[in-house]
Amino acid sequence: MKAIVVLSGGLDSTTALYHSVKHYHEVEAISFNYGQNHVKELEFAKFHCAHLNIKHTIINLDFSCFESSLLSGGEDIPEGHYEAENMKSTVVPFRNGIMLSYAVGYAENCNAQDVILGSHAGDHTIYPDCREIFTHHMNAAAEAGTYNAIQIVSPFNHLMKWDLVRIGSALGIDYSKTWSCYKGGEKPCGKCGTCVERIEAFEKNKLVDPSDYE
């Protein structure tokens, strides 16, 4: 079985990459350059693919007609927990739908059977295209719309981010080489929704997040 991992270079998808290498005969990774402020994450995606000797494809997405604070040229990224209403400005409309569709097409093109997502039970309902019901329907569309009946697999669907830190640490992942921060600074800010959450996920495991925060 061959799998294509959707790899951002963040904690969740990097954990999914290492997990997939253990569970599939062959693995490739696909990443997206979509004008994100935090394009730095792609350097980390590259690092892990080189480390694992995995083919890595970066696809350029034209999101110039979309508005979001997550995109360069957008407004400032809000700080604080994800629950806050203002995190809504970070939504890129149907971003995951677009990326998943590309990954499904890529999988079909290179004769893979599964597309792997690092999504988990702690993903936020402020992003409609992170909800489990969305992935469920998207999977049905992928299965119907490809010769290979491609499946979208979320191995961490019933786990929380701190579970991923536990699993990934056991797999020997160097989490200092992952990027979660939504700002595009030299170092992660430690204050935006993703940073706050990530720090807590390590604390729950009595670990210290190895990121070099501002």
Place this chain on the structure above:
Amino acid sequence: MKAIVVLSGGLDSTTALYHSVKHYHEVEAISFNYGQNHVKELEFAKFHCAHLNIKHTIINLDFSCFESSLLSGGEDIPEGHYEAENMKSTVVPFRNGIMLSYAVGYAENCNAQDVILGSHAGDHTIYPDCREIFTHHMNAAAEAGTYNAIQIVSPFNHLMKWDLVRIGSALGIDYSKTWSCYKGGEKPCGKCGTCVERIEAFEKNKLVDPSDYE
């Protein structure tokens, strides 16, 4: 109600454009430049949007990692009817999934409710992502994955291509300004699957296809 029409510049989607202008309060069109041999179709898409005074957005899709005879640099486009097995070479993996996802994101971004597709009952099952079951699931994914619960609407779902010619002719569409041919020639070839089918659709209406064939 506002609708976004997925417009290729071909016969089907151009008919959907004129049909939507009649049925919606506001209409925009979205087209894709994906390295297709027949990129010429975009000139016709532009023509009709200008004619109808409709906002038109062209999105660049990076399909450089996909193989298909439909893409520039691919093998030759086969000739003859669609049913032939060799038309399979024109499949671009999950192309419609990718385009529809973009259209759904675009619709969400500009506060539209519906995405309009010119697909019809004569679309070919050699393209898995043209099948009705695919659009059904994709619609469910769009609804679940957006705040606006975007709907994908195929108004011609139970009609054949010749019905579209009848409807569009009544709407006054100048079909000489649409492009269906899969080859990138100066004039349409009249021999590939789309050309053959289009000529027949006019004949069924006792009309002559106004295209200037080779």
